[in-house]
Amino acid sequence: MNTARHQASQEELNMLASLRRQYESKGFSFEMEPDLQGLPDFLQSYVPDAIARKAGENVAIEVRKSRSRASEFSLHQIRSLFDGHPDWTFAVAYAAEDPLKTLTIKPAAVPAIRRQLADVRALITQGQSRAAFLLAWSLLEATLLNVEGEQEARPRTPASVLQGLAMLGRIKPETERRLRSAILLRNAVVHGDLTMEPTEQDVDTLANVIEEALSEV
Structure with missing residues (x-):
C-alpha cells in the first residue's frame, strides 16, 4: 500500500479548509498533515491528510481529488486498518475540479429558503415534479450555506452538500446515504x-430533508 503523502492541489487544500471549519464548529480539534510519531501503531505507515479529535472520537481524514477504480482499491486497503478500533473513523472527502471557480454565492436567510420551499410543494401539486426537484436541490445547497454562516461560498457538488449537512449534524448519516442515490437522477x-x-x-423526500436541516436554525 502506497502511503506516501502527495503534494496537495489547491482544490484539496480548499476542501481541507472547509472540513476544518465544519469539524471545529462541532467541537473537534483539527490537525492537518499530522506527525507520524503521534499516530497510533495500527495505522502502520499510513498518514492521513488530517485528523479531527474530541473526547472519545478520532477521525482520520483522506482528501482525494476525484474518484477512480485505483483510488477506491487503495481506500479499501486503508479502511481495513481501522477494523477493530471503534474509537477511530476513516472519512474520505473528494475535491473534484470545480469549473465554476470564479462564482461565489451569498447565503440566503431562512425565511427566503422556506418561501422557496413552499414553491417546491406548490409545484408538486401542479404536477411540475421536474421543476420542483431541481429547485429542491438548489434549496438544499442554500440551506448548507446558511448553516455554515459564511459571507459567501463557492458552488458545491451535490455529494459535498450532503456531506456538509451530515458533518454539521443537520441531517442523519442514513439520510445522507439514502440521498446519494438521488444524485444520479439529479x-x-x-x-x-x-x-x-x-x-x-423524490421531490417530497428532498423537501422533508430541507425541513430537517432547517429545524435547528
Whole structure:
C-alpha cells in the first residue's frame, strides 16, 4: 500500500479548509498533515491528510481529488486498518475540479429558503415534479450555506452538500446515504436527459430533508 503523502492541489487544500471549519464548529480539534510519531501503531505507515479529535472520537481524514477504480482499491486497503478500533473513523472527502471557480454565492436567510420551499410543494401539486426537484436541490445547497454562516461560498457538488449537512449534524448519516442515490437522477435531469423524470416522492423526500436541516436554525 502506497502511503506516501502527495503534494496537495489547491482544490484539496480548499476542501481541507472547509472540513476544518465544519469539524471545529462541532467541537473537534483539527490537525492537518499530522506527525507520524503521534499516530497510533495500527495505522502502520499510513498518514492521513488530517485528523479531527474530541473526547472519545478520532477521525482520520483522506482528501482525494476525484474518484477512480485505483483510488477506491487503495481506500479499501486503508479502511481495513481501522477494523477493530471503534474509537477511530476513516472519512474520505473528494475535491473534484470545480469549473465554476470564479462564482461565489451569498447565503440566503431562512425565511427566503422556506418561501422557496413552499414553491417546491406548490409545484408538486401542479404536477411540475421536474421543476420542483431541481429547485429542491438548489434549496438544499442554500440551506448548507446558511448553516455554515459564511459571507459567501463557492458552488458545491451535490455529494459535498450532503456531506456538509451530515458533518454539521443537520441531517442523519442514513439520510445522507439514502440521498446519494438521488444524485444520479439529479445530474441526469440537470444535463438534459428528458427520459428521466423525478417522481412526486423524490421531490417530497428532498423537501422533508430541507425541513430537517432547517429545524435547528
